Amino acid sequence: MIAAAYPARQLPQPGPLPNDLQLTSTGQLRHLLTVEGLSRELVTEILDNAESFANMNEKAVKKVPLLRGKTIVNLFFEASTRTRTTFELAAKRLSADVLNINVSTSSATKGESLLDTLRNLEAMNVDMFVVRHQQSGAAHFMARHVEPGISVLNAGDGRHAHPTQALLDMFTIRRFKGDFTRLKIAIVGDILHSRVARSQIHALNILQAGEVRVVAPHSLLPAHVEDLGVHVFHNLEQGLRDIDVVIMLRLQRERMEHAHLPSEHEYFQLFGLTQRRLLAAKPDCLVMHPGPANRGVEIDSAVADGAQSVILQQVTFGIAVRMAVMSMVMGVRSA
Amino acid sequence: MPEIASLLDSMAEQTRRHFEQRGIEQPIVVGIHSGGVWIADALRERMGYTRPMGKLDISFYRDDFSRIGMHPQVRPSELPEELDNEHILLVDDVLFTGRTIRAALNELFDYGRPASVTLAVLVERDGRELPVEAAIVGAHLELGAGEQVKLRGPDPLRLERVQLEDGR
Numbered sequence: 001m002i003a004a005a006y007p008a009r010q011l012p013q014p015g016p017l018p019n020d021l022q023l024t025s026t027g028q029l030r031h032l033l034t035v036e037g038l039s040r041e042l043v044t045e046i047l048d049n050a051e052s053f054a055n056m057n058e059k060a061v062k063k064v065p066l067l068r069g070k071t072i073v074n075l076f077f078e079a080s081t082r083t084r085t086t087f088e089l090a091a092k093r094l095s096a097d098v099l100n101i102n103v104s105t106s107s108a109t110k111g112e113s114l115l116d117t118l119r120n121l122e123a124m125n126v127d128m129f130v131v132r133h134q135q136s137g138a139a140h141f142m143a144r145h146v147e148p149g150i151s152v153l154n155a156g157d158g159r160h161a162h163p164t165q166a167l168l169d170m171f172t173i174r175r176f177k178g179d180f181t182r183l184k185i186a187i188v189g190d191i192l193h194s195r196v197a198r199s200q201i202h203a204l205n206i207l208q209a210g211e212v213r214v215v216a217p218h219s220l221l222p223a224h225v226e227d228l229g230v231h232v233f234h235n236l237e238q239g240l241r242d243i244d245v246v247i248m249l250r251l252q253r254e255r256m257e258h259a260h261l262p263s264e265h266e267y268f269q270l271f272g273l274t275q276r277r278l279l280a281a282k283p284d285c286l287v288m289h290p291g292p293a294n295r296g297v298e299i300d301s302a303v304a305d306g307a308q309s310v311i312l313q314q315v316t317f318g319i320a321v322r323m324a325v326m327s328m329v330m331g332v333r334s335a
Numbered sequence: 336m337p338e339i340a341s342l343l344d345s346m347a348e349q350t351r352r353h354f355e356q357r358g359i360e361q362p363i364v365v366g367i368h369s370g371g372v373w374i375a376d377a378l379r380e381r382m383g384y385t386r387p388m389g390k391l392d393i394s395f396y397r398d399d400f401s402r403i404g405m406h407p408q409v410r411p412s413e414l415p416e417e418l419d420n421e422h423i424l425l426v427d428d429v430l431f432t433g434r435t436i437r438a439a440l441n442e443l444f445d446y447g448r449p450a451s452v453t454l455a456v457l458v459e460r461d462g463r464e465l466p467v468e469a470a471i472v473g474a475h476l477e478l479g480a481g482e483q484v485k486l487r488g489p490d491p492l493r494l495e496r497v498q499l500e501d502g503r
Contacts, residue, residue, distance in 0.1 A: 028404075052392070055411035061445035064395035331404030 021143050029328045031143045031152040034161040035202045043206050047171050049324035054171075054317060056093070066327050067096035070127040075117070076155070077103040077133040082291050082315060083155050083165070087130045090322035099126070114138065115145060122147055127330065129153070136160035136195075151329040153322075159195050165290050166199030168321040170207060172314050173245055176286055180207040186239050186281075187230075188215040189249035189271060189298050192222050192260070196290045197249055201228050215239030217271065219260040236271050240280040247288045248273050248299045264297045274300045278308065286310050336484070336494040342457055342473030343374070347381040349471040350424065353453060362422040362453065365389035367439050368410055370428030370486035374457050377492070378426060387415040389423075396438035418447030424471075425452050428486040430459040433467030458484060458494065 019038075022031040029042065056062055072091040076084055084100065091098045101121075112120075114133075121129070128151045131139050136158030143152040156162040170180075177183055185204060191197045191214050204212045205228070214225060215233040226232055233239030240246060251267065261267050278285065287299075287309045295301045304311060354362060361384050366375030372390050379388055394409040425439060436454060443449065455471035460478050476484055483497045 049405060049409065052395075052409035052411060058414075059445050060447055063445065065441070066395050066400055327400075328405050331400055 021140060024332055028332045029325070030332055031139075031154075031329065032163050032325050033139050033143055033152065033154045035163045035166050035199045035206065036161070038206060040206050040208070043167070043170070043203065046167055046321070046324050046328065047174060049328060050167075050171050050317070050321040053093075053323040054320035056320075057316075063093050063095055065095045067091070067094040067127075067330055070094075070096040070330060071099065071125065072096045072128045072130060072326070073099045073101060073121055073126050074155075075101050075121070075129050075131045077131075077138070078156065080132055080156070082318070083132065083162075086315065086318040087153075087155060087164075087322050090319050090326055091130075093319065094323055094326055096127075096326070114141065118142055118145060122150065126150065128326065130155050132156045134158055153325060153329070156195055159193055159198070161199045162195040162290075163199050164318070164322055164325060165196050166203040167325070168314060168318040169196075169200055169247065169288060169290070170203050171317045171321050172288060172310055173286065175313075175317070176310060177244055180204070180209045182210050183244045184211040184213070184242055185209055185245040185247065186213040186215055186233075186243045187247045187249065188236065188239065188273065190220045190251050191216045191225060191249065192220045193252040194249050197247075198228075200247060201230055205229055213239050213243070215271070217261070217267075236273070236277055237280045240277060240285075243281040243285055245286045245288065246273065246278070246281060247290075248293070250290065250292065251294055251297050264294075268297055272296070272298055272300060273303050275302050275306065278303060284308070288314060291315070336496060337458075337474050339377075339457070339492045339494065343377050343381060346374075346378055346455055346457070346471050346473045350378065350382060350455060353470055354422070354424075357422075357451075359422045359451075361386055362424040363389060363416055363418070364424045364426060365391055365414070365439075365443070367425070367427045367435060368392040370457075370488065371426045373486065373488045373492055374428055374455075375424075375426035376489075378424075378455065389414040389416070391439050391442055393435060393438040393442055396442045398434060398438065412442065414446050418443065418449045420448070420450045423449045423452045424455055426455045428457045429484055430454075430456040430467070430469050430472075431462050431483075433463045433465035436467045437465050457486065460484065 022033045024030050074084055074087055088098050129142060130153045131142055132155040138157045139152055139154035146152055154161055154163055187197050187200060201212060212230045213233055214230045215236055285308060287303055289299060289311045293299050293304050295304060363386055364375050364379045364384060366372035368390060375388055390413045392410045392412050454469040456469045457473040458476050459469055459472050460476045481499050483499055485495050485497050487493050487495050
């Protein structure tokens, strides 16, 4: 209200709050950049919509005409198989046209800036960008600069956020466990480098999960992680006690600039999830992993393929969740 | 507004005749959410049909998505049987422009290739925008341009005349 007294341009810019960018004035999803700051109602709406799409798999034609005539660009500056293919499949099942651009094969390697890339693609009249970038804030940057009417979905930016992954994890938990308020959930592993963990913690807080734990060695935890409202454990057995859901994170070897760990072997000895260790959790504890799993590093193959694992269901649900987000941002009423 | 029970009786009689003439013993009844499902349920009971009922939520097939956006709470479409080579009785509450039926037919054909589709509606009114007509009709209603008829339910079912403010 105070802001209205000043010309907008002269206001000090602390950087836009995520919701100023990603929501419309009526609170509808316009971009999806981060889970942080979304309301419980909106997250629930996304999950409910995903539920409708998840039921499509029994159809002979696994496609609906919702985004017919829309063009969606998968703009990936960082390697990804699962995320890119599930976004691609989600777009195709909504009948959109999809363009996949990988940086290693594009002119970005010839020195074209992100903004140039954006402008050129906009000139081809696209409707949505799905962007993954090694720099935190890349999706925000794009959302700030795209033409009105174009949506940006963050498919992972640096160490910052990976909202659709967190949402599909919430969808998976809700499918198998129902009400979040009764659940104890442990996130185990490389929290420091993980945009997935950050987004998951925000999502679990929004959905009012009973207890969220992070379990990791000191060297793989960000400073002040407790401020996110999680309980910190440095011992896996203790961290898993009475847990309903355990989410294992991939050890991000490619993001480790310094020696955070003595060796992968030692890491597995201390933090690797084995059947024996899983006994500390509740007997029906779900085992999740955003993939790709380093078998024998953070998770034993017997657990990854075991009866409690829902790792492959996460992949399947990922398509439905991405379909929901894509149709919600494209279906925003023009004000 | 007419009584639902008598409309359903009339629909049941028409349904019996329609399928008898064609030598079809029992079609698969498919209702369109929400009103169509209620009517399909009641009609199926009157007919003594035993095959499981199908339900369609056509929200993903609407042609006004780019104008009005995601429909809140799309219920899953459920089609318990294979549709290939089956006779389908598609049921809705109100037939007006025909666009809902167009969407429902598109969705049906994503599940399979039925032998035939027969349309049954509780009420119809003028205003078709597509070449869609029902074979089984409970009643024809005369409504003004700014008026709509809505089926309220599920218990009890009743028709309600609604005045639209913006005359859409």
